[in-house]
Amino acid sequence: MPRETHLKIDELAAISPEPDKGLSDLFRLVESNYLAGGTTQTSLYLAASYLVGHLEAHTDLLSISPPKFESTNEVARYIDAVRFKIATLTAKRQALESINGMKDIARVKIDEGYKSNIRELIGSIRKEIDRADIDSDRKHLIIKRLNAFANEIEKQFTDLQALGRFIITITGFVGDASKKLEPAVRLVERMRKQVAEAEESARNIALPAPEAQLQLPPPGEGQGLDE
Known part of the structure; x- marks a missing residue:
């Protein structure tokens, strides 16, 4: 059963203060707590409410209209839209890292x-x-x-x-x-x-194979050859 209670303060404290990374952290958090293994109306509405709150606090992140919370289908579509936008932002960030770094x-x-x-x-x-x-x-x-x-x-x-x-x-x-x-x-x-x-x-x-370690003869082996 999905969770139907609010997130705890220590769970929210793990979210990055950076707006874009924080959105990804938050989505992973609500997905694992409210969306994995089936959903209920309460779990969907809780997940969406956290996402809406984050995006309203950072209006420059994504241009997605918040749901009116009139039906589970409407809220589910909103969550899917946010999921897609996050994937797009991630792909773009990784592309920039590929070019610049x-x-x-x-x-x-x-x-x-x-x-x-x-x-x-x-x-x-x-x-x-x-x-x-x-x-x-x-x-x-x-x-x-x-x-x-x-x-x-x-x-x-x-x-x-x-x-x-x-x-x-x-x-x-x-x-x-x-x-x-x-x-x-x-x-x-x-x-x-x-x-x-x-x-x-x-x-x-492309990684080189590990070099063979030089094996030393057991103690006593080879002794007396020069005697």
Whole structure:
């Protein structure tokens, strides 16, 4: 059964004071307490009320209208919208870290199995972008960045900064354009995870094997050879 009581002060104290990280911390907290393993009206309303409170205190984080708490379906849709926006913010932050903080290790050799999955996702993302009813100039820029990453995938060593630039571009829209791109962005998050797995796999393969330790002969062995 999900929890139907308020969070304790010590639980809330673990939330980061930074608005964006604090939102992620809070969502994990309400998800584990109120949303995991089924929900009730009370648990849904409690989860949403904490999220609403955080977002009203930090109005520059997300542009999502709060629910009116008139039905469980309405509140569940609000929670799903917040979950999606958090995933988008996370992907964007990780893309920025890839560009700004990982330039020395941004080129990796991706296994062909991962490449096949990534190519398939690129095709699906391109279709969703084509379907999106957004400004043609914006759409052209997004496709241009996606194509740049698609070209990198075909190289022996892939520049992950190309993926970072694409993610920043497609997640940088707000308002109506952002909503119309949601199907594409959901696929982008799947692709980002595939690339992260491929990167981790490549780094593990590249690690040198541990050097064999020099084995000393047991005491007494080899004695008397020079006698």
